[in-house]
Amino acid sequence: MKLLADENFHRAIVRGLLRHMPQLDLVRVQDVGLRGADDPTVLAWAAGEGRLILxxxxxxxxxxxxVRVRSALPMPGVIEVSQTAPIGVVIEDLILLIQGSLPNEWEHQVLSVPLR
Incomplete structure (x- = not known):
């Protein structure tokens, strides 16, 4: 699974995911030249790269x-992560989702974490 962390996504979650899953294909918006880009641009880039957005x-x-889904445009999926959930719970739930998912399983879907 390929992931894209939104610009303001909590760095501790990104670090925790990569610590537990060093081979995880995870990039941040700022790593790919999209710092300050609007959401439609980020979504279009993620769709072109087949990356699920955190x-x-x-x-x-x-x-x-x-809007992309209603317009029949590619949308590889979005995982909306609560900012108030404990970071450890979020990391555990994301690992569970990543390890238990098939490629393209979350296309055109929005998920929420924590799962509990």
Whole structure:
């Protein structure tokens, strides 16, 4: 599974995921030259790269993701992560999702973490 962490995604979660899964294909928006890009641009880039997006943006990015779905545009999926959930719980749930998912399983879907 290929992931893209949104620009304001918590760095401790990214570090925790990579510590537990060093081979994980995870990049951040700022790593790929999209710092400051609007949500439609980030979604289009993620779709072109087949990357599931990790975000804390429960409003605008998700609304734009649904616009892509309604417009029949590619949308590899979005995982909206609560900013108030304990980081350890979030990392555990993300690992569970990553390890238990098939390629393209979350296409056109928005998931929420924590799972509990």
């Amino acid at each position: 975000t804390h943006d429960a409003e605008t990015l998700i609304a734009d993701a649904y």
